[in-house]
Amino acid sequence: QAQLEESGGGLVQAGESLRLSCTASGTFSSINTMGWYRQNPGNERELVATIFSLSITPNYADSVKGRFTLFRDKTKNTAYLQMNSLKPEDTAAYYCYLRDSRGNYWGQGTQVTVSS
Numbered sequence: 001q002a003q004l005e006e007s008g009g010g011l012v013q014a015g016e017s018l019r020l021s022c023t024a025s026g027t028f029s030s031i032n033t034m035g036w037y038r039q040n041p042g043n044e045r046e047l048v049a050t051i052f053s054l055s056i057t058p059n060y061a062d063s064v065k066g067r068f069t070l071f072r073d074k075t076k077n078t079a080y081l082q083m084n085s086l087k088p089e090d091t092a093a094y095y096c097y098l099r100d101s102r103g104n105y106w107g108q109g110t111q112v113t114v115s116s
Contacts (some may be wrong), residue, residue: 002105009110019082022096029100034079038092053066
């Protein structure tokens with residue numbers, strides 16, 4: 001099965017940028033979907049952005065379109081989420097996600113806090 005390791009969260013001010021990284025290891029199919037979800041306490045986990053391994057076009061939540069960019073380095077099994085023009089409402093725990101024919105996998109989460 002896949003293991004996902006995230007990095008890059010932190011505390012920033014509104015308008016600043018952060019880049020999250022997620023590296024997959026272990027056993028998983030090269031045909032997969034990777035991406036990011038986020039969650040605040042008491043709320044459901046929501047999609048931020050995902051990309052299919054055979055596609056070049058990510059899928060974004062409307063709330064992050066034009067500000068966040070998801071891209072993959074397949075040679076490193078790593079997905080990156082570049083987050084620009086951050087807003088306080090982007091504050092959440094961000095979880096890396098991978099889905100293949102065997103199942104769904106999640107990282108441990110990394111906290112992003114945006115102060116106003």
